[in-house]
Amino acid sequence: MRSNNAALDTLETTTFAVRGVKVYYGDFMALQEVNVEIPERQIIAFIGPSGCGKSTLLRCFNRMNDLIPGARVEGKINYQGKNIYDPKINPVKVRRQIGMVFQRPNPFPKSIYENIAFGPRANGYKGNMDELVEQSLRRAALWDEVKDKLKAKGTDLSGGQQQRLCIARAIAMKPDVILMDEPASALDPISTKQVEDLCLELKEQYTIIIVTHNMQQASRISDLTAFFNTETDSSGKRRGRLVEFSPTVQIFNSPKTEEAQEYISGRFG
Numbered sequence: 202m203r204s205n206n207a208a209l210d211t212l213e214t215t216t217f218a219v220r221g222v223k224v225y226y227g228d229f230m231a232l233q234e235v236n237v238e239i240p241e242r243q244i245i246a247f248i249g250p251s252g253c254g255k256s257t258l259l260r261c262f263n264r265m266n267d268l269i270p271g272a273r274v275e276g277k278i279n280y281q282g283k284n285i286y287d288p289k290i291n292p293v294k295v296r297r298q299i300g301m302v303f304q305r306p307n308p309f310p311k312s313i314y315e316n317i318a319f320g321p322r323a324n325g326y327k328g329n330m331d332e333l334v335e336q337s338l339r340r341a342a343l344w345d346e347v348k349d350k351l352k353a354k355g356t357d358l359s360g361g362q363q364q365r366l367c368i369a370r371a372i373a374m375k376p377d378v379i380l381m382d383e384p385a386s387a388l389d390p391i392s393t394k395q396v397e398d399l400c401l402e403l404k405e406q407y408t409i410i411i412v413t414h415n416m417q418q419a420s421r422i423s424d425l426t427a428f429f430n431t432e433t434d435s436s437g438k439r440r441g442r443l444v445e446f447s448p449t450v451q452i453f454n455s456p457k458t459e460e461a462q463e464y465i466s467g468r469f470g
């Protein structure tokens with residue numbers, strides 16, 4: 202995939218090298234073989250019609266599929282020079298380094314402070330916790346709104362604030378990568394813009410992979426876009442496929458594939 206894209210070939214640093222990854226749920230192959238390189242400190246959007254495997258591939262990057270009964274991942278994903286699917290790798294450690302933010306904000310039913318402090322403390326963090334909490338909330342552009350009520354429950358915040366709290370919680374674990382599965386789909390336009398602005402700021406430091414159904418969002422914030430589609434297998438089941446991975450400007454203006462062209466112009470999906 203990478204070799205047929207000159208723009209990607211010029212990028213020097215890779216966060217993930219995906220090699221021959223296929224994902225099954227039971228005996229159903231949900232995602233056909235994927236080979237792709239995800240560059241460092243960029244925003245990568247995953248787009249495509251429902252059921253094409255966007256979330257399935259996203260979950261491969263921090264081994265979240267391991268938690269789904271019957272899910273099986275074949276192939277390798279190299280991250281920091283190691284295959285995260287090597288049997289010697291502890292998936293819990295992988296999840297600590299590679300944060301995830303979900304579609305519905307899911308703060309813990311604890312104080313705002315504890316939402317941030319809980320993970321690092323459980324992880325043996327020895328630094329100044331107050332500073333870490335403040336720093337993480339500042340990075341997530343939430344500090345000014347919550348600094349006077351850190352003891353209030355995270356679940357009492359607005360939806361948009363809860364989502365930024367979840368991003369702050371992920372940041373507090375000092376990840377390199379943040380995976381986001383439709384992080385703004387449950388939010389109003391103002392909160393959506395705040396999350397988008399936040400992503401743009403965070404990419405200075407993190408690699409961000411975001412699944413989105415919102416094409417404008419993908420074109421507004423991402424550097425590279427992966428377009429997925431479904432195709433019907435011999436038994437009539439629809440399985441997902443990565444069709445095109447290109448710079449976002451290219452995929453939205455002159456995609457290489459007709460499928461991407463049709464999807465982006467709204468002719469299907």
Ligand SMILES: Nc1ncnc2c1ncn2[C@@H]1O[C@H](COP(=O)(O)OP(=O)(O)OP(=O)(O)O)[C@@H](O)[C@H]1O
Pocket residue numbers: 226231249250251252253254255256257258269439440441
């Ligand atoms: N836990 C699961 N068990 C069985 N099949 C699953 C599971 N999760 C996803 N699938 C199947 O895998 C395929 C890909 O699903 P996935 O959720 O990754 O697609 P998606 O592109 O993220 O879809 P959407 O945009 O609707 O969220 C679909 O056929 C789906 O039904």
